[in-house]
Amino acid sequence: MKTVVGVLYGTVVFEPDVRQDEQGFSSCTFDAEIADGAGLDSRGLVQDCHTRTRRGGVRGLHVRIDGGEGKLVRCVHGSVVNVAVDLRPSSPTYRQWMTAVLDDVTHRSVWLPAGLAHGFQALTETADVCTRINRIHRSEYDLTIRPDDPELGIPWPLPVSLASSQDKAAPALAVVEPMLSEWFGELL
Numbered sequence: 548m549k550t551v552v553g554v555l556y557g558t559v560v561f562e563p564d565v566r567q568d569e570q571g572f573s574s575c576t577f578d579a580e581i582a583d584g585a586g587l588d589s590r591g592l593v594q595d596c597h598t599r600t601r602r603g604g605v606r607g608l609h610v611r612i613d614g615g616e617g618k619l620v621r622c623v624h625g626s627v628v629n630v631a632v633d634l635r636p637s638s639p640t641y642r643q644w645m646t647a648v649l650d651d652v653t654h655r656s657v658w659l660p661a662g663l664a665h666g667f668q669a670l671t672e673t674a675d676v677c678t679r680i681n682r683i684h685r686s687e688y689d690l691t692i693r694p695d696d697p698e699l700g701i702p703w704p705l706p707v708s709l710a711s712s713q714d715k716a717a718p719a720l721a722v723v724e725p726m727l728s729e730w731f732g733e734l735l
Contacts, residue, residue, distance in 0.1 A: 548578055550585045554645035555633045557660035559585045561619075565654055574654045576621060577679075587658055591681040592619065598676045600627070600669040603708030605694045606676075607666020608632055608717075612730045613688040615661030617681040625674030626650035627667040628704055632692070632720075635662035636728045642720075644701055649676070662731040664692050668703050691717035 551560040561581070565574045579589035600606055607630065620629055632644040647657050649667075659665055667676060694701065694710065696719045 548575060548581050550581065553647075553657060554640070555631055555643060555659075555663060556635075556638045556640045557586075557658075558631065558645065558663070559587070559658040560647060561585075561656045561658070563654050563656075565652075576654050576656060577619070582619075582658075585658070587617070587619070588681070591617075592679045594680050594683050596678045596680065596684065597623075598678070600667070600674050600676070601709055602669050602672050602674075603705045605666060605668045605703060605707045605710050606714065608664035608692040608694050608696075609666065610634060610662075610664040610690050610692065611682070611685070611688045612690045612726070613685070615663070615731055616684075617661050618659045618665055619656055619679040620649065620659060620665065620667075621654065621656035621677055622649035622651060623675045623677050624651050625669060625671035626652075627669055627674045627676055629657060629667045629676075630665070630694075630701055631657070631659045632664040632699060632701075633662070634664055634720075634727050635731045637732075638662070642699075644699060646701075666694050668705060668707070670704065690723065692723065693717045693719050696720050
């Protein structure tokens with residue numbers, strides 16, 4: 548498995564070796580030693596979440612406001628464009644965003660440290676995304692930022708055909724920006 552430093556401060560992209568054979572393929576999609584070597588604490592990954600989304604659907608931009616949560620994200624079926632936005636005021640990549648195509652061919656995954664808003668758009672008829680997080684999910688700390696916030700200018704590759712009512716009603720980044728330093732503090 549190869550690791551590549553991501554565009555946003557603290558992000559890591561994992562690119563596994565995929566071995567094709569007459570039955571299909573095999574691939575190691577997570578290796579604790581490699582993850583630890585890339586700066587993650589693999590022992591801290593405590594919960595897995597699985598989401599299915601239809602083509603054109605957008606989920607996010609989601610973030611947790613009680614200090615955030617780190618997420619290891621991969622697409623186990625289909626294809627998505629994964630988006631992360633750095634909301635850490637003291638980060639050198641503050642307010643910048645990055646995208647990565649995650650799919651069931653390359654089996655690439657991306658580590659997103661706490662303080663990044665996360666979203667994705669399904670590029671295939673259905674797409675299943677699995678997220679391994681380093682804190683037990685607590686919905687009372689969820690916050691969503693508008694995925695179509697014009698200030699961020701994220702170029703979703705397909706017309707946005709579906710979004711949850713929560714995501715549609717989400718505020719723009721400018722509305723919540725005054726609270727970001729309280730929520731995410733200084734980088735360590």
